[in-house]
Amino acid sequence: MDPYEDPRLSPAERTEDLLSRLSLAEKAGLLFHTVIETGEDGALLETPGAISKSPTTTVVAEKLMTHFNVHGLESAEAAARWHNRLQELAETTPHGIPVTVSTDPRHGGAQNAGTAWATSFFSLWPEPLGLGALRDPELVRDWADTVRREYTAVGIRAGLHPVADLATEPRWARQRECFSQDPELTARLVVAALDGLAGGEGEPSVQSTVKHFPGAGPQKDGEDAHFPYGRDQVYPGGRFEEHLLPFRAAIEAGTDAIMPYYGRPVGLERDGEEIEAVGFGFNRQMLTGLLRGELGYDGVILSDWELVNDNHVGEQVLPARAWGVEELTPSQRMARILEAGADQFGGEECTDLLLDLVREGVVSEERITDSARRLLQVKFRLGLFDDPYVDESAAAASVGTDEDRRRGHEAQARSVVVLHDDGGLIPLRPTGEGRPRRIYAEGLSEEVVAALGEQVARPEDADLALVRIGAPFQPRDDLFLEAWFRQGDLAYPPGLAHRLARIRAACPLVLDVDLDRAAVLTDIAPVVDALTGTFGVSGTAWTDALTGRIPAQGRLPLDLPRSMAAVRSAPEDVPGGTEDPLYPYGHGLELEARPCD
Structure with missing residues (x-):
């Protein structure tokens, strides 16, 4: 064996040996981390994909890239099969550097090609805001450990998470990925997530990537920085250090990236x-200055996606997110990113630009080696050089097990926040009439309603109305990815309150709002008997909380503002900055135990 192949040596020793053998092109390939897509039934995709730009063989065997962010996955078996074929292809490169496959979160119900993937064969848990509603580090550690086990079973060895941002700006479209608006609670839950992803002694670990430094919550007017109109991050309340606190905790806990x-x-x-x-x-x-120097962080810094080149997908374009340096060329942007201190270019595969920068003397090979060292040490710590393959025959049985789905379902039901229950409806009680409850429903499947009673078509014929709606947003679709981001004001159209009041006039009404971000419920709350807030909770889990089979225990992880005027006048960076919120952080009813159906 060459020393870098010897598992008896430390990751640092193996890294230094391998670095001494790598060509400039091999080291440069390590510095790119882009989207990859799978072919049918686990085949390698040898054409450009819906978003990925090049065939798989091009990026692995020709550009010598070894880090890829996988998008849609067909099944556990197909994912494992594809992963093994990808590693076989990587073995054909000069030194056989194994591939690290990464992913955005996959254990919630949200689907957004820029931030998260709904994956049916994994267990389903609350979104991070829902975990924050339960304020339980042990639960978060259990969730992250489940994520680790399910990822590694299909070959995913890097998570582009957890999110350490604070949900301080009510309009921001990415609040569901945050744990809360509270810096200290968020810090505790981020550390618990890192512990779960790392696993125990002898267990395969998942590389953690804490984001988005130094805290992406205080976006001006709540607009997201994916888009040119959302480029500014502001601190009118002077709370920069509070947003930094969860990252300090993550660094102390040993985050990989x-x-x-x-x-x-x-x-x-x-x-x-x-x-x-x-x-x-x-x-x-x-x-x-701050991250490397003041905070003493020496791990991997991975840039967010497409800071160098514009992203063309079909007829839509999203400009390179080169905010403040838009006038620079792609090569100049790349040099600026390296000069700033980053190690890896997210969403890019333009290895030729980096090689040209070294040949022209703009970037030194030593600078490339410094970043390659950090990236290789993570691969060695993950054990990828010793055995990068997974057991294809065991993949399906290892993910989405009955036990993991049960625990995820229970966490969802427990995370439900009962905002008010003026009608004394929760937990739901028997009708007392010796017949099934007649239910008028919106936003629930027929199967879920059938488990509770008999579904009817009109509120006038019902004993109870159960309605689920999402938080309000204003659809946009001019730029690539915009349609996935729920942005804009938080108030509902005025007709909704009138329609809900008409339902309530016919029968008692329980309303649930899926809070992927905050919502102004001031006009809605008075016209419903009971109101709940949820964070990526299935219909079955919500009704289990309503019946008391799994009691709702959630407390709001963020304020729900009283008005858009309060939102607009609030400083974006201040936790709890909106004046006199309708439902403040920590609100949630303690319900008395009652017999239920």
Whole structure:
């Protein structure tokens, strides 16, 4: 064996031996981390995909890339089969560097090609906001350990999570990925998630990527920095350090990687120094000065996606998120990212640009080696050089087990927040008439309703109405990915309250709002008998909470504001910054135990 192949040596020793053998092209390939898509039934996709730009053989065997963010997966068996074929292809490269497959979160119900994937063959849990509603680090550790076991069974060895951002701006479209608006609670839950992803002694671990440094929550007017109109991140309340706190905790806990956000800090000063208004991925003051220097972090810094090149998908384009440095060329942006202190280019595969920068003397080979060292050490710690393959025959039985689904379902039901119950309806009680309850339902499947009673078509014929709706948003679809992000004001159209009041006039009404971000419920709350808030909870889990079979225990992980005027006047960076919220952080009813159906 060559020393880098010897598992008896430390990851640092093996890394140094391998670095001494790698060509510049091999080291450069390590610095790219882009989207990859799978072929049918676990085949390698040898054409450009819906989003991925190149055939698999091109990026692995020709560009020598070894980090890929996988998108849609067909089944556990197909995912494992594809992963093994990908590793077989990687073995054909000069030194057989194994591939690290990463993913955005997959254990919730949200589907967004830019942030999360709903994956039916994994167990389903609450979104992170729902975990925050339960405030239980042990539950978060259990959730993350389940994520680890299910990921590694199909070959995924890096999570582009957990999210350490604070949900302080009620309009921001990515609140569901946060644990809460509270810095200390978020820090505790992020550390618990890191522990679960790491696994125990002898267990395969998943690389963690804490994001989005130094905290992406305070987006100006709640607009998201994926898009040009949302580039600014602001701190009118002077709370920068509170947003930084969960990242301090993650660094102390040993996170493998950190991802800066797209946003550019506007009007931010630290220690008397004005911070340059360029995106965090280009910001040397933030990455080298703060993250590497002040915080002492020496792990991988992975840029967010597509800071270098515009993203063309079909007829839609999303400009490179080069906020503050838009005038630079792609090569200049790449050099700026490296100069800032990042190790890896997210969403890019333009290895030729990096090789040209080294040949032209703009970037030194030593600088490339520094980042390659960090990236290789993670691969060695994960054990990928010793055995990158998975057991295809065991994949299906290892994920989405009955026990894991049960625990995820229970966590969903427990995370339900009862905002009010003026009608004394929860837990639901028997009708007392010796017949099935007649239910008028919206937003629930026929199967879920049938488990509770008899479904009827009109509120006038019902004993009870059960209605589920989403948080309000204003649809947009001019730029690639925009349609996936629920943005804009938080108030419902005025007709909704009138329609709900008409339902309530016919029978008692229980309303649930799926809070993927905050909502203004001031006009809605008075016209329903009972109101709940949920965070990625299935219909069955919600009704289990209503009946008391699994009692609802959630407490709001963020404020629900009283009005849009309060939202607009609130500082984006202040936890609990909206004046006199309708339902404040921590609210949730303690319900008396009652016999239920």
